[in-house]
Amino acid sequence: MLDANIKTQLKAYLEKLQQPIELIASFDDSAKAEEMRGLLVDIAELSAKVSLREDGTANLRPSFAIAQPGQAPRIHFAGIPMGHEFTSLILALLQTGGHPPKVDAEVIAQIKALPGNFKFETFISLSCHNCPDVVQALNLMAVLNPGVTSTMIDGGMFQGEVERRQIMAVPTVFLNGEEFGAGRMSIEEIIAKVDTGAAARDAEKINARQVFDVLVIGGGPAGASAAIYAARKGIRTGLLAERFGGQVMDTLAIENFISVKATDGPKLVMGLEEHVKDYDVDIMNLQRAAKLIPGDLIEVQLENGATVKSKSVILATGARWREMNVPGEQQYRGKGVAYCPHCDGPLFKGKRVAVIGGGNSGVEAAIDLAGIVGHVTLIEFDSQLRADAVLQRKLASLPNVTIITKALTTEVSGNGEKVDGLLYKDRNTDEVKRIDLEGIFVQIGLLPNTDWLKGTVNLSNRGEIEIDAKGQTSVAGVFAAGDCTTVPYKQIIIAMGEGAKASLSAFDHLIRTSAPA
Template sequence: MLDAQIKSQLQEHFKQIKSPIELKIALDNSNKSDELNSLAQDLVSLSAHISVVENYDMNARRPSLVINAKDTNTQISFAGVPMGHEFTSLVLALLHAGGHPSKLSKDELDVIHFIDQPMNFEVYVSLSCQTCPQVVQALNTLAANNANISTTMIDGALFQDEVDERSIMAVPSVYLNGELFSQGAVSLSDILKKLDGNSAQKEVEKLNDKAPFDVLVIGGGPAGASAAVYAARKGLNTGVVAERFGGQVADTMSIENFISVKETEGPKLVAQLEQHVKQYDVDIMGSNKVANIERNEYLDIELENGATLKAKSVVISTGARWRSVNVPGEAEYKGRGVAYCPHCDGPLFKGKPVAVIGGGNSGIEAAIDLANITEHVTVLEFASELKADQVLIDKAKSLPNITIHTNVQTTEIAGDDQKVTGLHYLERDSGQQRSITVAGVFVQIGLVPNSEWLQGSDVELNRFGEIEIDNKGSTSMQGVFAAGDVTISPFKQIVIAMGSGATASLGAFDYLIRTQDSVNQAA
């Protein structure tokens, strides 16, 4: 199951396992059970602390694996074969079960240890989803630190009956004691806030007590990470406030144009960015969304949770998000057939017909990916010609289960109140209304800047909502700089965002040393 190189790497990692671990596996006669059994035997061969018990529970999902820490009786389960993006979740679960400590703060551990009621988390994933491991690992961390909490990763593509029964059409979908708990990306901090009502207020108080930052970076994507590193290297008191570190890059499958790196994946690059930022004394405040900015004695940055941070200068790098098609049914069926990440949610539509709205590179790439999983893909493009690269167009047209319609306008996404059942569109040249039957609709029509919170502020935006900046990253608001996809930068690329983050941070430093009140403190 595992090749020699991975085994060698794991053997080195497993030296950190100090406590006995029991792998309880439930198998049937399927190929996936054979894979899981082979994986379990490989893991046993790599550490004397790991043992296997077969067919431990006749009622268990099959195939499944439970990691039982014998000293603490904590349990972390995987229904399916945790490979692909979830292999890291498996390795971390083994290390934590074996006594290797989690990287948690005292406050986080206090909240986890305080839970004294049984909590059974189930998280439905697809193994190609890049957002899912973050959620799985957060839940596994809870289970590894409290025997009252159990968690199970469930491969939705393998347990399709459960997915259909619960009408799951987006991953990750988390259930707590049988009830829907969350859907989409959530961090450990988000989960703890939902479990402990007091933790949110404690977080607000903690944020309010922070001293003013020399540079506060808003946003944790490539531009924000670059800005934070450059500010910290200047010896400035630097903070980063963001909903999640990595931003949209965390949802990117393949990156092949990042100079000096032949190819990589979004989550891997995000991990490297975060590791680089953490090498410096940067205060990272995750799971926080900014609501407003205004200038008083300092720049006051109000957060949606009610806290206020203060800074002498600010770099805004809030990035962009997928644009909505804005037709009836889109909002109603978001997460119930309407999706924006084909890599994450595509496996949930295995063998079913789907549609892709958008004929640019992202749309045609999505169609090609989905064609390998789904019954049929219909591409709908508003313009009279596809906008994707010709090599992608040729590939899509060569696949027998892709149909492409150009010069059409999506008018409605239809459903049965539970899930998507179809899509209506208008042929723009003939005026004819058409309908198709689909189980899912993937929207791939470009990006919109995350700048709504700046409406009414002194930061000037253009008609597209992008922040106006000069060649130093300065905005129209004194002491406020901006970088990356949220700005007027014409090319929305990772490498360009990183460069603009560095520019904005150096612009902020230049502003600080020229501001009399900051000269002595920033020197």
């Protein structure tokens, strides 16, 4: 099952086991069961501290669990955790075997203190780059708290479960049989949802913060860059982020970040976070700004009721996927309407889907999906596609792709449970037409996260924060950087430069306003 190179690396990892563990398999007569058996035998042969049993009683087969001998298993894998999930398997083995996790002590204490029983089930696809974060977070919670169990379910292997529970996006998490959440979630976000008193405690801690010299709002490339540049000046720096990394966390392949030939979003974000933490930056994660109040001391009110004060502020709130804003889109979001073809594409194997948008993102999505689904219809509002020529040629060569231009999507159709079609207006004839399909992937660009700033700082007609050459907004002491601003070309490398520039401008502002008359 595992090649020699992977076995060598895995053997080195398993040497870190502090306690014996056992793999408890629940097999059936399928070919996948034999494949899983091969994987588990390979693992057991690599360490004397790992044993394998085949007397598991799980309902989902083939599957296996990981536990310490004599203990009821709390971590389960219904599927073969290869691809993006192989790291989840390694961490589950090590952490069950007593290897300490790389998580803040405060988070560990919060997990251990959670009362009650929590049965988590996470539906994933092995090509999903968002899924491992959720699986690893829930597995760790199961290791630390006896009341928590975590089961990873490969949607591609258990199509019956996918159909029964109407899973049309990954990761989708169920808690005690009820849908808990969908999409990427950090361990802190998960804990905040199950620990009902967490928000109030966070607000109390934030209210106790002293005044910052620079407060950065946003944890993406622009915000991280701004925080580092401010902290290097030796001034009191804070960073508020709804989720560290922002939109980059949802980016699969990055091949234009100069000096790095190829990387991916989660890996780049990990580097950004580690770099920021090397400096004296007060990071307040999972916090959403609700209101900006200008003044000699600028106040930022948060959705949890807390207030932060600072002498200067850098807005780096980034952008989010633009939605179609048509009837049915919100109703069927996660039930056929999707925004990440890499994550959710495998759930539509053999089915008919549409991609909305003819730019690079839309055409790339259509090309990727064409290798998985039965048929792809690409719908573009304009009279021609806007993607690079090389992508258009590739798309045109695919036999299971239809391209429709001069089309305006008007409605997402569904049967009450999931998507069953799409309506669009032919802009040549004004005739409304229907396409029968099971999935719709929206790829029509980004929308700046600036709704909360309306009426406070000047925004463009696109909702972008208007800034000058130094990143200064219309409000004294408030600067902005990155995809939320009027700076053209929304690129990671540009956002980082803009964040540095805004931070240097904020420092210059502090020097000038604090100087004696």
